[in-house]
Amino acid sequence: MVDPDVLRKIVVRRAELDVLEEQLVKQLDQVRTEQEELAVAERVLARMAEQFAAAEAASAAPAEVQVAGRAVLLIPHRGPGMAQDVLPPDYQRILAVVRDAGGPVSTRRVGEELGLEVAVRGKLEPLRGKLSKLAGRGWLRKLPDGRFTTRL
Structure with missing residues (x-):
C-alpha cells in the first residue's frame, strides 16, 4: 500500500x-x-x-566638381590621421613651404619660395586664396596679421 x-x-x-x-x-x-x-x-x-x-x-578623397565647364579639385577638411597626400600637388608644395619656414610666413614669402612673380599683386591673390582655403579646412593656421603657420 x-x-x-x-x-x-x-x-x-x-x-x-x-x-x-x-x-x-x-x-x-x-x-x-x-x-x-x-x-x-x-x-x-x-x-x-x-x-x-x-x-x-x-x-x-579629393572630389572634383565642374565650375564653368572645368574640373575643379576640392580641398578636403583635415581629419585625424589624414595625410597631406590627399591634397593636390600644388597645395602640398604650399604646405611644404610653410612647414619649412619654421614660423609664421607671409603670402609674399610663400610666393617667392614657389617662384611666383611677387612684384605683381595679381599673381599673389590666387596664392592667398589657396593659403586661406588650407587654413579654413584645418591644414594651416592663419594668424591675425595675415601670416600663415602650420597646425600643431
Missing part, C-alpha cells in the same frame, strides 16, 4: 515543477526574442559602420 503523505508530496512537487516549467518556457521565449533583436541590431550597426566608412573615405 502507498503512503498517502508520499503521494501528496509527489502531487505537490509535480505541480511546482509544472509552474517552474511554465516560467522557464516564458523566460526562454524572452531570451530568444532578445537574441533575435540583438542579431538585428548587430546587422544594422555593421551596415551603418560600412556606410560611415564609405562616406568618410569619399570625403577624405
Whole structure:
C-alpha cells in the first residue's frame, strides 16, 4: 500500500515543477526574442559602420566638381590621421613651404619660395586664396596679421 503523505508530496512537487516549467518556457521565449533583436541590431550597426566608412573615405578623397565647364579639385577638411597626400600637388608644395619656414610666413614669402612673380599683386591673390582655403579646412593656421603657420 502507498503512503498517502508520499503521494501528496509527489502531487505537490509535480505541480511546482509544472509552474517552474511554465516560467522557464516564458523566460526562454524572452531570451530568444532578445537574441533575435540583438542579431538585428548587430546587422544594422555593421551596415551603418560600412556606410560611415564609405562616406568618410569619399570625403577624405579629393572630389572634383565642374565650375564653368572645368574640373575643379576640392580641398578636403583635415581629419585625424589624414595625410597631406590627399591634397593636390600644388597645395602640398604650399604646405611644404610653410612647414619649412619654421614660423609664421607671409603670402609674399610663400610666393617667392614657389617662384611666383611677387612684384605683381595679381599673381599673389590666387596664392592667398589657396593659403586661406588650407587654413579654413584645418591644414594651416592663419594668424591675425595675415601670416600663415602650420597646425600643431
